[in-house]
Amino acid sequence: MLLVRPAALRVETRAAKAYVASVTPNCFLRNRESDQMLMQTHEARLDALRKELARRDLDGFVIPISDEHLSEYVGAYAQRLAWLTGFGGSAGSAAVLKDKAAMFVDGRYTLQVRQQVSGQLYEYKSVPDDSMADWLAENAGEGARIAYDPWLHTRGWANAVAKKLEAVGAELVPVDSNPLDAVWDDQPEPSPAPAYVQDDKLAGRSSAEKRSEIAEWLKTEKLDAVVISALDSVAWTLNIRGADVDHTPVALSYLFVQSDGTADWFIAPDKVPAEVAQALGNAVRIRPRHEFSDAFAEMAGKRVAADPQRSVAAIFQRLDDVGAEIVTKDDPTVLPKAIKTPAEQQGHRDAQARDGVAITQFLHWLSVEAPQGKVDELSAAAKLHELRKANSDLLRDLSFDTISGAGPNGASPHYRVDEESNIRLEPNSVYLVDSGGQYPDGTTDITRTIWVGPDAPPAEVCDRFTRVLKGHIALDMQTFPPGTPGSALDALARQHLWMAGVDYAHGTGHGVGAFLGVHEGPQRIAKPRGSQAGTDQPLMAGMILSNEPGYYKANEYGIRIENLVLVEKREIPGGEGEWLGFETLTFAPIDRTLVDRSLLSPAELEWWNSYHAKVRDVLAPQMEGDALAWLEEACKPL
Known part of the structure; x- marks a missing residue:
């Protein structure tokens, strides 16, 4: 079936992003009046x-936080869940x-979803304990036609849900166009920002070298081509970067790499300056992004690789x-x-x-x-951004929205x-700040928990902080044999x-890119659950991860190092x-005030x-x- 994605062809603007922020409140609802007003908006x-x-003639629809590339962070045009809920x-x-309707989130968002999404409109469901497939099967009813957008989900997800629905006489139906887009009148356009070159000296390898290695892999596997649709994979392969997603320097595009080392790059032509085309050379054919769906006709009769975890169902x-012939x-x-290459490792340092x-x-x-009561969460986050910019003209962006939690x-x-949610850092309280920067030579991510004096912190806070610290130290000091997974x-x-x-209720460590995504697979450190991809991936020399245990006491304080x-x-x-x-790799003081030395x-x-x-050195x-x-x-020594 020919699938058309009109939303994928539009052009987004920074002004549109600001507009989305204004109409999709991401605040913690703080009073009855604002709660009622927002409920009415989202009810409509x-x-x-x-x-x-x-x-x-559809009986239901599934709305993920996703785009056509299965990105973790998406452009404003793809923020459908935020707009709706x-x-x-x-x-x-x-x-x-x-x-009826239901919201499905994991343990990181247990509090947030209840503060932002009306319980009168949506049931709250906790992943992985609650399964959307099970919920749909229990509530859809015999003969129901439940729709999904195949450009926003994996094939595995679709097959699993379809099987559950089939068992109760219901049906999962792919749509040619997203019904939510039809009712989102002022939906922003995808970004027009130009792509730019990531210097080979910072990457440590040229795009030609990378494409040659992919071509050798294709020949070894007896494949003719591979479809690469993850935005960071496209950026890494071509040594290009962009500004199409806030905080992640990628360009909205797709890539076919052929077994001869050539490639077809599907991107809006006006996003490719002459210097980018020149850097890529004739071996990379630049084609309009809207031709991507039709270009699959060129794969007829060929053996083509696609990643079922990183490619949407529509590609399959x-x-x-x-x-x-699809080879997963x-x-x-x-x-x-x-x-990471030696150049990328040094860039990170x-x-x-x-x-x-x-x-x-x-x-x-x-x-x-x-301690004087002069700082609130917003002013603290703004000051940190200001200092990052003042300290280096190499700062390109934050690597994510600063978590400034008092x-x-x-x-x-x-x-x-x-x-709406902003509060003051009260004297004698705990403040948590998790932030990062995007620099051409590296992506940073650091969390510090601070005691805002002037009095000494309570014994319980020091106990919890020190236990978090001890876990952080234990992981940092551990040696392990090759083949050891993060789990x-x-x-x-x-x-x-x-x-x-x-x-x-979160993982202990995630991979980090080299001037790419602040969250990067396949490696991670987390509890060994089958639903958490990457926990079985052996850690290998050159990988970068976070080390971030924490503790959170609901409605009181949070701790993370x-x-x-x-x-x-x-x-x-x-x-x-x-x-x-x-x-x-990260060097900044940890708050000694919170340490129970005993x-x-x-x-x-x-x-x-x-x-x-x-740190001092x-x-x-x-x-x-x-x-x-x-x-x-x-x-000073403790």
Whole structure:
């Protein structure tokens, strides 16, 4: 079946992004009046969608946070779930039936979804305990036609849901055009921002080298071509970057790579400056993005690879339609992209050292202003952004919206502040700030938890903070043999919290790109659950991950300590075989006020002192004045 995606062909503007922010409130609802007003807005949108579904003879529709590339963060034109429901998180989905609807989110958003999405309109469901497929099967009814947009879901998801619905006499129906787009009158357009070249010196390898390796892989696998649709994979393969998604430097496009090393790049032509086309050369054919769907006809009779986890169902449908032989394979760029070149590793070190200065200047500023009650969440986030920009003209963007959580707001791991939710950093309270920057040589991500004085913190807060710290240290210090997956290390970060009968509902570590996505697979450190992709991926030298255990007390405070680490080869005196460990990349002081020294072992005290000595060595030469004096004090032995 020929599938058409009109939304994929439009052009987005920054002004449109600002408009979306204004009509899709991502705030925590703070009073009855605003709650009622927003409920009425989203009730009207839900009613409009249901009328559109009825017009199409459909009984339900599934709305994910997704785009045609299955991106984690999506452009404003693809923020359909936020527009419909008001939910401002980065992961979740909704199912809408004629007489009921449900929101599905994981543990990171348990609090947030209840504060942003009306419980009168949607049931709250927790993933993975609650399955959307099961919910649809239980509620759809015999003969129901439940629709989905095949450009926003994987084939595996569609097959699983279709099987569940078939068992109760219902049907999953792909749509040619998204019914929500039909009722979203002022839906923004995709971005017109031009693509640009990522210097080979920063990448460590040329695009021609990467395409040659992909071509060799295709020949080895007896394949004619591979479809690459993940935006970071396209950017990495071509050594190009863009500005089509906030905080992630990618360009909206698709890529066919052929077994001869040539490629077809589907992107809006006016987004490709002459210098980009020149850098790619004649081996990369630049074609309009709207030709992507029709171009599958060229794959007729060929053996074509596609990644079922990173390609939407529509791509498989088009390959089927034209008679291609589909071979399901992992995207061949994912693992090479995750294993950073020496140039990318050094770039990360340089970017982290630069970023650490801004973080330290911020922590110094906060130590002066916050105890006086002069700082709120928005002004703190703005000050940190200001310092990052002032410290380096290389800053291209933040790597995500800063999580600036004071007191109870810090208890939501992925809290995002705005005018409605903004509160003051109260004296004698906990403040959590998770932030990062995008630099041409690296992507940063750091979390610090700060006690806002002037009084000493309560014993419970110090206990929880120190247990988080002990888990962070345990993971940082661990050595492990090649072949060890992230799931085997996760308990190291949780062990001291578990001993106190507490835990946290998020992973411990995610992969990080090289001036690409702040979340990057395939590696991650998390509990070994089949639904969490990447937990079985062995950690390999050159991979970069976060180390970020935490603790969250609902409606009171949140704690998280996050550094980035590089997997490196290790020599262990007297050891046998090969071993790996972590090189710490992030350098900024950790708040000593919150540490219960009596809970630290001698080895942990040594780690603390060694780490802060390195923080001083890396940052002090770049600093001066009061901020330098504050750094010296913060880095004294514990």
